[in-house]
Every structure is written in C-alpha cells, then in structure tokens.
Amino acid sequence: MKKSLFYIPLIACLVGVSSCEKGFDELNVNPTAATALNPSFTFNNAMINTTFPGSTLVFEHPIVQFMFSPNSGVLAGGNFNVDNRGPTGPNAGIWQRYYRDVTRYVVDVMAKTKDDPARSNLYNMARIWKAYSFMVLTDSYGDIPYKDAGLGFLGGNVAPKYDTQQSIYEDIIKELTEASAALDAAKPIEAGDILYGGNISRWKRFGYSTLLRAGMRLTKVNPALAQSTVQKAVQGGVMQANADNAVIRNNANYQNPVGGTLNSTEAANYYLTSHFVNYLRTNADPRLASIAARYVGAKSGAEQTAARLNRDPAVQIGMPLGFDNGTIPAQATRDGLASFYDYSQLDRTRLGKIDAPCYLVTYAQTQLLLAEAAVRGWVTGSVAEYYAAGVTAHMQQLGDADAASAVPAAAITTYLQRNPFVPANGLEQINTQYWVASFLNGPEAFANFRRSGFPRLTPNPYPGKEIKGSFINRLSYPDNEKAVNLANLTEATTRQGADNLDTRVWWDKQ
Structure with missing residues (x-):
C-alpha cells in the first residue's frame, strides 16, 4: 500500500503532462525579472x-x-x-x-x-x-x-x-x-x-x-x-x-578616471609642466589660481599635506620637461625646491577630484x-567677439566644474583688457586659447594641436626619445x-x- 501511494502523484503527472509542465514553467520563471532592458x-x-x-x-x-x-x-x-x-x-x-x-x-x-x-x-x-x-x-x-x-x-x-x-x-x-x-x-x-x-x-x-x-x-x-x-x-x-x-x-x-588616477596610486607622480604654468603666469591668467596647487617644501609624497597646500599663483612652479626620476631631483634643487614633490600639480581637491565633471x-x-x-571668412560675425566669448566661457566653466575654482567676473574683464584679440596673430592666439580651454580634455587638445600647430610648444628635450620627429x-x-x-x-x-x-x-x- 505504501508503495502504491508513492506512485500515485507521479502517475497523475504523467497522465496530465501538459498541466505538470505548466507548473514547472511557473516555478522556474522569476515574476519580477526584466524581460528587456530599456x-x-x-x-x-x-x-x-x-x-x-x-x-x-x-x-x-x-x-x-x-x-x-x-x-x-x-x-x-x-x-x-x-x-x-x-x-x-x-x-x-x-x-x-x-x-x-x-x-x-x-x-x-x-x-x-x-x-x-x-x-x-x-x-x-x-x-x-x-x-x-x-x-x-x-x-x-x-x-x-x-x-x-x-x-x-x-x-x-x-x-x-x-x-x-x-x-x-x-x-x-x-x-x-x-x-x-x-x-x-x-x-x-x-x-x-x-x-x-x-x-x-x-x-x-x-x-x-x-x-x-x-x-x-x-x-x-x-x-x-x-x-x-x-x-x-x-x-x-x-x-x-x-x-x-x-x-x-x-x-x-x-x-572620473583621471581624477581617480590622480587621487590614488599616482597622487604624487603627476605635475603641471613649466610651459603650461609659465604661459598662464606670464599672461597673468586668473585660471592658474583655479587649476594649480603646490605643496610647498614637500620632500616626499607623504609630505604633500593640506598644511603645505598653496594655491597662490605667485608661488606656482611647473616641472620642466626632459627629466626622469633619476635626473629631476638635481633640477628641483637648481629650481630652489625641496624636492621634485615641491613642483606644482593640478589641484586634486578641485578640478582633479575623483568626482570632477x-x-x-x-x-x-x-x-x-x-x-x-x-578669420578664414567662412562665417560672419566679429572674430574679436567670438574670441572674447570663448575665453570668458572657459573661465566661467571652471566655476561650474568646482565652485572653489570660480574665476571672479572682474578678473575675466581685466584679463581680456590686457590680452585683447590681435588680428595679426589671430590663428595662434585663438588656438592657444583653445589649448587652455581644452585643459583636462587630452584627446581634443592633442587633436587640435596637430591640426592647427598651436600652441607653439618647444619639443620635449628628453634624450631617450623613440620618435623621429619633434x-x-x-x-x-x-x-x-x-x-x-x-x-x-x-x-x-x-x-x-x-x-x-x-x-x-x-x-x-x-
């Protein structure tokens, strides 16, 4: 009797195989699972x-x-x-x-x-x-x-x-x-x-x-x-x-992957170049105060602390190209720095933070x-107005990226008064500003540099280059x-x- 009772459910299932299969389908389908991704x-x-x-x-x-x-x-x-x-x-x-x-x-x-x-x-x-x-x-x-x-x-x-x-x-x-x-x-x-x-x-x-x-x-x-x-x-x-x-x-x-890199394993390894810092300093560009940070006196990565952080444009010193980790310490000494960790960096707490846009x-x-x-005669409008609007927009964009990097309106006006558009130097001036406006967009800055030839960069003098050109x-x-x-x-x-x-x-x- 016990054996017969054991087989009764199985026999019933075989007789009504379609109904049993229907039950199995219901048991094996997640009723809350998405069937298609929007x-x-x-x-x-x-x-x-x-x-x-x-x-x-x-x-x-x-x-x-x-x-x-x-x-x-x-x-x-x-x-x-x-x-x-x-x-x-x-x-x-x-x-x-x-x-x-x-x-x-x-x-x-x-x-x-x-x-x-x-x-x-x-x-x-x-x-x-x-x-x-x-x-x-x-x-x-x-x-x-x-x-x-x-x-x-x-x-x-x-x-x-x-x-x-x-x-x-x-x-x-x-x-x-x-x-x-x-x-x-x-x-x-x-x-x-x-x-x-x-x-x-x-x-x-x-x-x-x-x-x-x-x-x-x-x-x-x-x-x-x-x-x-x-x-x-x-x-x-x-x-x-x-x-x-x-x-x-x-x-x-x-x-932001770039911010993530700069705030983790490579925090003490990347520095603004002397060319970039010097360009901004020479032209009294207020964007330098929004971009750069220097850990004054730092002798190691561990010494790049908040207490040493200085954003004053007057103290920023970019690292010169042409050096590696074996030769840069002597150059830092010649530049009057405590070590190469003392050069200016992108401010990792503002534009270089991990959630930077x-x-x-x-x-x-x-x-x-x-x-x-x-300039090429392809569109109408004032070249000087387009130029001023582009420079102004990038300076204002820095404040959108991080409120602490905002450039004051008065500083923008002063900069444009001191650096007006000069038609005789038009293409260079425009594309050099495009370079600055593309900071942190490496692929675009690289592309426009090749297309326009500007800014005028001195080739990297590092002696071990593999390339034939500059x-x-x-x-x-x-x-x-x-x-x-x-x-x-x-x-x-x-x-x-x-x-x-x-x-x-x-x-x-x-």
Whole structure:
C-alpha cells in the first residue's frame, strides 16, 4: 500500500503532462525579472563610459604639455616620447574604453530604436553620440574599424575591417548633419538621459557643435569640405551658453578616471609642466589660481599635506620637461625646491577630484572655433567677439566644474583688457586659447594641436626619445589587435603607414 501511494502523484503527472509542465514553467520563471532592458539605460551607460581614461595622463597630456610624470615604467609615454604597449598598455586606454563600453552600448541602442517611431529621438541622440565617440577614436589612432564596429556584440563579427579615416569622417559628417536635423521636440523625449534630460534644443546644439569641430578638423586636408561643413553647423545652430556644454557629471559611484588616477596610486607622480604654468603666469591668467596647487617644501609624497597646500599663483612652479626620476631631483634643487614633490600639480581637491565633471564639447571651444572660422571668412560675425566669448566661457566653466575654482567676473574683464584679440596673430592666439580651454580634455587638445600647430610648444628635450620627429603624431594600436584581428590590422597599416608614433593620421597633412 505504501508503495502504491508513492506512485500515485507521479502517475497523475504523467497522465496530465501538459498541466505538470505548466507548473514547472511557473516555478522556474522569476515574476519580477526584466524581460528587456530599456535602451535609454544602455545609452546612459554609453555616455557615462565616454569619460576619458587615466591613460590620457600618459600620452595626451604630456604631448600637449599640460602635465606629466618624471617616472618611467607604466607611466612612460609622452613624457619621454616613447611608446608603451601591451595588452592593457596606456596606448590602448581610449581604444579599450570606447570600443569595449561606448561602442557596443551605442550600437545596441541604435539597433533597438531604429525602427521604433516612438524612440526616434533616442535613435538620433545615439547617432550623434556614436559620431562624437568615433571622432575621438579615429583622431587618436587613424584608420579604425567603423562600419563593422560593435557587430561582434550584435552579429558575431569578431574581426572587423578597418575603414580609412577619410571615409569615417565623411560618414561622421553625414550622421551628425542628419541626426541633428532629425531631432524633434514634438516627438517623445527621453527625459532620463543623463546629458540634457531630454532637452532636444540642447541635443541639437551639441550635435551641430560637434559637426563644427569635425569640419574644422579638415582645414589642412580638405578646406572646401571643411568650409561647407562649418557653414552647415552654424546654420543648424551651435551652442549658445555654458548650459549647452556636453559634460558628464561624475559622482562617488561613477568616478572620473583621471581624477581617480590622480587621487590614488599616482597622487604624487603627476605635475603641471613649466610651459603650461609659465604661459598662464606670464599672461597673468586668473585660471592658474583655479587649476594649480603646490605643496610647498614637500620632500616626499607623504609630505604633500593640506598644511603645505598653496594655491597662490605667485608661488606656482611647473616641472620642466626632459627629466626622469633619476635626473629631476638635481633640477628641483637648481629650481630652489625641496624636492621634485615641491613642483606644482593640478589641484586634486578641485578640478582633479575623483568626482570632477568631464567636459567633452563646450561652448568655449565652439566660440573659439567660430573665431577661427571667421578669420578664414567662412562665417560672419566679429572674430574679436567670438574670441572674447570663448575665453570668458572657459573661465566661467571652471566655476561650474568646482565652485572653489570660480574665476571672479572682474578678473575675466581685466584679463581680456590686457590680452585683447590681435588680428595679426589671430590663428595662434585663438588656438592657444583653445589649448587652455581644452585643459583636462587630452584627446581634443592633442587633436587640435596637430591640426592647427598651436600652441607653439618647444619639443620635449628628453634624450631617450623613440620618435623621429619633434612630437608624437598618433597612438599605436593595442597589442590585442595583433592577436585577434591581425589580417585587418595589417591591411590598415599597409595603407596608412607604420604602426608607430610618427605616422600621421589622414587629416594631419604636412
């Protein structure tokens, strides 16, 4: 009897197999689990991950002489004009962050919203973001996977072909033009987007300001296309104020990678260059007080304490290039310092803090590009007014980044009175201000330096350089590409030039 009772439930289940299977389904499905991820969340992830990696401190910042480390090893790069490769080497920082995170997210968003009329604005916002992100990538490396990018995630294409930078720029211009025009405030907006909260007017201004940047990038290689692109951007409507800035607001959960690097293992290793500090000091630029901090008398990293912190512009001393950790101590002594830890740094408690915002495209940069476009006769308006607006906007932007770094209005007025626009020196003056306005945006400062030739930087005199020229022209491809995509990488380097720091990207025409 006991045995019969044991089998009764099983027999009943076999007789009514469909009902039993239905029960098992219910037991094995989480009723609270999400069945699909809202693409707006994915898009926010793409934007958050667009902040610049700490590796920009190894290459881009030293190349344009913002700040550098005298230490070698993992920090070797632009400070010594040498390459620094490896599976996760500093040369791969932008590549890894943008392809691994930004590209796969944004391509996924586009695939899920392309045919959904209710998500038209999100689709076009993603197109703009993709175009911006690929400008950073191609400006850094040259020819890169573009048309096939992200398809490893969606379609299993793990060996994407490399596209020429010329074709990439042509498509970026098309995408920015079409997507910016297609944004429509009358259609459903994406109020949860972390950049503008669904404000379509600001998204449009961001798209057209990025288009302006793309057009100006081509001044040396294709002036006609540069001019027509700039004019399309202006006609569409570019940024009108700092409120339009494309800025990622970081926090304790989503930290600024550059700030994170400067406040952890490398806190005592990075210093503002003498060229940058001297430029600001010589011109009595009030931004020096907002940017720099010196731990006066520090003989070690441990002695860089709050009690020694001095932000007075008069005491700031930048570290000269051309030295390593073996030779910089003697130079510090010659400069009258207690040690090399006594040189000026980016203030890690303000603009260099771990939750510092990351500015991608700004009103200040946009106004300065318009000033250059006006010099070239491509747009109407007063060059001097564009110039003054750009300088003013960046000084005001510092206060937005951190209230303690705000530049007083009177100081801005005084600076512009002492440093008015001089037409005879127009392009140099505009692009030198663009350099300052791009501080902490290493990739953009590096790109515009190559395009414009300004500021006039004295080549880094470090004796152990690997480059043949005076400055690094591009970043080398990550070593991982050789392991997983060698055939397409070889095709690209055969076409573009050797995979080294001397090869120029397409738009960087001599």
